[in-house]
Amino acid sequence: MIPLETQRLILRDFVESDWQAVHKYASDHEVVRYLTFGPNSEEDTKNFLQREISLQGEKPRQHFALAVTLKAQKPLIGICRISVKDTGNKTGSIGYCFNKQFWGQGYATEAIKAVVSYGFQELGLHRIFATCRPENIASAQVLPKIGMQQEGYLREHHQKINYPKLFVHL
Template sequence: MKGFPLIETDGLILREVKQDDANDLLKYLSDKEVMKYVGLEPFNSIDDALDEISWYKSIFEKGTGMRWGISLKGQDKIIGSCGFLNRATQHYRAEIGYELSKEYWGKGIASEAIEAVISYGFKELNLHRIEALIEPLNLPSQKVLERKGFIREGLLRGYEYTCGKFDDIYMFSLLKQDFIRKKDR
């Protein structure tokens, strides 16, 4: 397996998350507002962050996903993550997931990272479909995806059991041809 890919955008570096980044992850993944729609309880310890980093490594090694740490160009601090999970190579699809430290919300950073990861997925991983599962109350995330061309396909009732409750989830998708068509405009 080749090494973890680095993605550079105008303002961001998307890179592999290392154990040295655990404190950065703990900072934003312990924030209740950041974790509100992630489906996990806010992190309490450095061990929680190290477990998350181990999960990132394991999905990359298994080929079921990849998660990039988001950092601003010129700074090495991880302020969020974005990437793929539940990759089904035989079906040419994967699910996208992301989160960002609250202090960076509303600055276009998530949008820039998502755009780069989507592009990587279609061009480098040869995906045909990228899915996103979003809680109905997570309106900012829905808006970001819709601006990227994702279509809301429907409501999956009681789809996830997280944090002691069943959650309804909207299924969004973006197909490769829609992404290419949008790029050509």
């Protein structure tokens, strides 16, 4: 059930007032250098949030982009998402992005572990995967920590990004 809660975090649906906190990381070239978007303009970030908020009303809901906030002070520090990609085969994908001020503190691992658990327990998924560019070493180190295994490389998976690693949760 959304929101998800971990020891240090609350993962909740986005609201329009989150745009400035999202823009802080989405407009940072260092944060988005391995991603398929950005750096964002203010308009890009506002459009992203509007799209994500509109998807919250889907029936059945297939996409969960969640604001990651610290329990203590409640600042928004990043995003963690899970999307149902194939209902027949019960397959989903995950992704995450965090404000660089909060890198290296275990927040991504903690958040994505909660999202994967939600995918298996609440969404009834059978298989969950993630992709990651090979040079994104820090992000690639998170995925095995939550039980994912690298299966291979997806050549020309995205036009902007070639050769992302494919990780799956078994």
